[in-house]
Amino acid sequence: MAQIYNFSAGPAVLPASVIRQVQSELVSYKNSGMSIMEISHRSSLYTDMEAEAEKNLRKLMSIPDEYDVLFLQGGGTLQFAMVPFNLARKNKRAGFIDTGHWAQRAIEEARLVPEIKADIVASASSTNYTTLPDVPNLEKEYDYVHLTLNNTIEGTMYRELPNALNGQILVGDMSSNIMAQRYNVGDFGLIYAGAQKNIGPAGMTVVIVKHELLDDRPELPAMLSYVKQAAKHSALNTPPVFAIYVAGLVFKWLLDQGGVDEMQKRNEKKAEFLYNYLDSSRLFSAPVKKDARSITNIPFVTGNEELDQRFIVAAQENGLVNLKGHRSVGGMRASLYNAFPFEGVQKLVEFMEKFEQSVGG
Ligand code: PLP
Numbered sequence: 001m002a003q004i005y006n007f008s009a010g011p012a013v014l015p016a017s018v019i020r021q022v023q024s025e026l027v028s029y030k031n032s033g034m035s036i037m038e039i040s041h042r043s044s045l046y047t048d049m050e051a052e053a054e055k056n057l058r059k060l061m062s063i064p065d066e067y068d069v070l071f072l073q074g075g076g077t078l079q080f081a082m083v084p085f086n087l088a089r090k091n092k093r094a095g096f097i098d099t100g101h102w103a104q105r106a107i108e109e110a111r112l113v114p115e116i117k118a119d120i121v122a123s124a125s126s127t128n129y130t131t132l133p134d135v136p137n138l139e140k141e142y143d144y145v146h147l148t149l150n151n152t153i154e155g156t157m158y159r160e161l162p163n164a165l166n167g168q169i170l171v172g173d174m175s176s177n178i179m180a181q182r183y184n185v186g187d188f189g190l191i192y193a194g195a196q197k198n199i200g201p202a203g204m205t206v207v208i209v210k211h212e213l214l215d216d217r218p219e220l221p222a223m224l225s226y227v228k229q230a231a232k233h234s235a236l237n238t239p240p241v242f243a244i245y246v247a248g249l250v251f252k253w254l255l256d257q258g259g260v261d262e263m264q265k266r267n268e269k270k271a272e273f274l275y276n277y278l279d280s281s282r283l284f285s286a287p288v289k290k291d292a293r294s295i296t297n298i299p300f301v302t303g304n305e306e307l308d309q310r311f312i313v314a315a316q317e318n319g320l321v322n323l324k325g326h327r328s329v330g331g332m333r334a335s336l337y338n339a340f341p342f343e344g345v346q347k348l349v350e351f352m353e354k355f356e357q358s359v360g361g
Helices: 016-025 045-060 074-085 103-110 226-233 241-256 259-280 305-318 342-358
Strands: 067-071 095-100 117-124 144-148 170-173 188-193 205-210 295-299 332-335
Touching: 016 241, 045 067, 045 241, 045 259, 067 095, 067 226, 067 241, 074 095, 074 103, 074 144, 074 170, 074 188, 074 205, 074 226, 095 103, 095 188, 103 117, 103 144, 170 332, 205 226, 259 342, 305 332
Parallel strands: 095 117, 095 144, 144 170, 170 188
Antiparallel strands: 067 205, 188 205, 295 332
């Protein structure tokens, strides 16, 4: 089969060596005669596998001991509700930084939680989300402030946390850049990320939460309670065993590659290569302002919708797949997650140069 480069924003490309390992172990996991999909989540085959995955994730992200690590279900989207249910306790008020689509989904869900107020404390709407917003000093007392570290659709990313947020309890949605860029876990009260970009198959969500922020809330349904999930090591009900297993293999792969700092270096190199071309091209351009640019999701346009469409089709025919931008912003988007190889970006730029010449750019 011809080489394909998959630029999908998610579910996204996984390391080829991990996929091959899954294939080779799929029929009999650790010579048990059972597939990983068939083993009991109460067996040591599972608990050992889960414990190792957690240990490796702790190592990769330097997660301090006072944080619980949970492997839950429901995607990033369930966290939009689960966070306010559990953390908006004292003041029943949370602050949100509006950086676009996914931040807005988080705000909408928080507002559905009874008695909770969700305030937008800063917004990038005036630049159509091509920048990150200035965050003012916050006067109200918030139980936490939520920010989306990487905006998958708009292509903006926080490299540093806004100074005005020092001293606040931060909740970070890292769904699209967990382990693509180094953050200090200790700066956050809670971090969450759906698996299907940098971690593994959809169906598992990583939650990293400072233990002292959790208090028992007997009125919460068990599946919505971090305390109850933590007490049962994420196996309150049948956990997503296959997704956790693949995530564990990806964590090992990440450690073998040199960990998060190495990933960040590679991601910066990939992104810089594409941005350099975009900034010099007469046909294509990147709408996001330089200091806010994501290293994992890179939107670009020609400025002509019909030409964008021609480009997407031609790229697809040349093995450069899933370059269509999100329906809400149009244009193109190249997603360069951890497992995406540098050669794929070189091929894309080569193809864009040829396309540019062919239309007389
Ligand atoms: N947050 C961000 C930043 C995302 O990119 C996504 C999905 O792409 C979500 C949340 C929603 O994740 P899920 O589909 O796992 O619910």
